[in-house]
Amino acid sequence: MDKIRASLLKKSIATKIERRGKILSLSCLALIILVVFLIFYFVASRGLATFFQNHINLWHFLSGIQWNPGTIGTNGQPAVGALPMIVGSFLITIFSAIVATPFAIGTAVFMTEISPRRGAQILRPVTELLVGIPSVVYGFIGLQVVVPFVRNTFGGSGYGILSGTFVLFVMILPTVTSMSADALNAVPRYYREASLALGATRWQTIYKVVLRAAIPGMLTAIVFGMARAFGEALAVQMVIGNATLLPHNLVSPASTLTSILTMGIGNTVMGSLQNNALWSLAMILLLMSLLFNLIIRYIGRKGKLNHER
Amino acid sequence: MNAKRVDKIATGVLYAIAALVVIILVALLGYILVQGVPEISWHFLTSPALSFEAGGGIGIQLFNSFYLLFLALLISLPISLGAGIYLNEYAGQNTITGLIRTTIEILSSLPSVVVGLFGYLFFVVQFKLGFSILSGAFALTVFNLPILTRSIEEALANISDNQREAGYALGLSRWETVTKIVVPAALPSIITGVVLSAGRIFGEAAALIYTAGQSAPALNFSDWNPFNISSPLSPLRPAETLAVHIWKINSEGIMPDAKAVSAGASAVLIIAVLLFNFLARWLGKRLYKHLTAE
């Protein structure tokens, strides 16, 4: 009797284990959070040096069209103009999203609404598999197939925005497709039943009811694909030509933030303007990735509100 | 045009789009396999690469890929498990938890090249690890942590609360209940998640070119002392992986049979990813069966 009383009043082994376990798991989580802050801190501290140590004007950096850090451009300003890369990154991102969207949504609708059986058995496993294909493989195929195709069809060297767009289109297609299919699947079954019961055809139901209800989810899928396209480095670097020139057509060599970064980091001396300028490009990448994240959150919140209404 | 006709046309168009996408995707897989599989031989898989002449293999790169994968999982799994447990079992529903989740999501959406560049600054330069297996493994860990944490958290969330209550009612602490009851019950999906993430790590290149490096010095496969620099296990040697190799020989263009080697290496990568996929499904199903019956 007294033994039990006493045991209730002192800390049991379980309580000690619990405290240790909680601290242990919290430290794991804290470590991950710390890593994120370190990433931002390290990239920002290098990327900002361009402006604070080398006194490059931010506006000249963003709008300049000559990229040859360490030298003076034709306009008398240091040649640290990142516009060609910024434009390159945005162009291939937007183009690949524009091309991929109809294909992805069409396939997703087919998978979920027209032929769910074939969708589940063939299309879904195949798309999920392709999400996992390494980007260098896409780059290699781009080099072997897309670049020669573009060269023979449109002329030029074959390297450029167009080839980059093709490669990224195929690359983000599986991701956008499977996320769109998830969004369509999340539309409650009774939406369709109600519409069909009112005499609407299948297409009217898809177009007027299902697609509309799934808009937030599909937008998320597209933005997600764009984020992936914007951040993709090697596959793009292999087919875009890596010329730091403002692209004036789609088939001349161009460059993106990621391609110049991968090319350049190893060939510059840490702490030099050449190197700092590259870190400024990395910082833009980081900020864009944040922006994509914010957009996805915003869409998610909007979507939730619409559903509640 | 009446509604019926529009419906017919739309259905046709959707069929066409789906067919086209399937053709693209199948052609993609087919191209790699048709081009690459004939290149694969025992010699190709085991001999070292040659830079200026044809006939080199991918032996060292293949070994490096597996070694890095192993190390990255070894480091990231316990951390992700801890973090996943905290998020699912301990963290309350409040603003701070929300911020933490957002932070992890941001990490998972960072372009892998940024992760690689951070790894270069932090592990290679700051910690003076140089271009090495260790730097590469850490970079891959950073890349893998958010994905794995999330999949573990989901796996734990799928285990019914009545399993937890059973543990608490026996006087077990929450930690004991989670680690000894909930985690084992979630093991099938945790393992599926781990193997799927392994597929992603295996093909990752951008995070590695400035951490594990772009060179694959010769290894002495009879020396397994990790402190010798030519030992395959040495954590401080540079280690070009298969994926990095494909990128490098295509960018440099000094290897005469770069195309053949890349095709073969790509096929090996794809096959590995396929295997990881099947393995994940198979293991998950198998374990689940093992847990629920017999």
Next chain:
Amino acid sequence: MADNKTMTTDQRNIMTFDPQAHEIALSTEDLHVFYGNSEAISEGDLQFERYKITALIGPSGSGKSTYLRSLNRMNDRIATVKGKIMYRGLDINSNDIDVYEMRRHIGMVFQRPNPFAKSIYENIAFALRQRGMNKKADLDEIVERSLRQAAMWDQVKDDLNKSALALSGGQQQRLCIARAIAIKPDILLLDEPASALDPVSTSQIEDTLLELKQNYTIIIVTHNMQQASRISDYTAFFNLGKALEYAETGDIFTNPKVDLTNDYISGNFG
């Protein structure tokens, strides 16, 4: 037997025990349970006699399960529990009490059978091993004894290494009872333990509980009034977060003092 029967104007009739004649295993004093701002239990103070079966009955949402789950603090994370829960002269609803240790003395069996995804043997041995009991012979003995007490030893003795999830629902629930008594608690709380089971399994569980009452104080929530009348010594009727009537089971079913109790047991609501 029970004295001090009180009849209040708002129709409550709660018996209390004479501590000289009855040993009280557990009691609550001024207990209030809140989910957020809404009060789930406002009046529910009962005493539970040692080695008896006490049934808590009442319509869904009456608070009987909430009350039961508060007794070994299973509600700590989701609800605020105020007031005292007295056990061996200690208020176990206080921060000084080691809650994990307390639950080893006040065990619980749940509505849905919840065996672990482990072998039958491990389901029982696991918690013991976790507290440092590692000798195979000791564990074997306790596993056998607990399974015998739960009246399922003969059915499973050859399958001890099979997964518990392969058992039928009734067997799973008896395994859960065996698991709970393996750690030798004082008090066993059961939250509608038979509601998910077929009639045969239900009656087997009831037999098991009648056996267990020799060594355990049992408090059982049930929505099945026949069950309450078959197995319990005392019955408490809950409605809208209040215990309205508490008496000997025979009295409450034949001669309820509170109108609502009468309505409930004669099937007029609930």
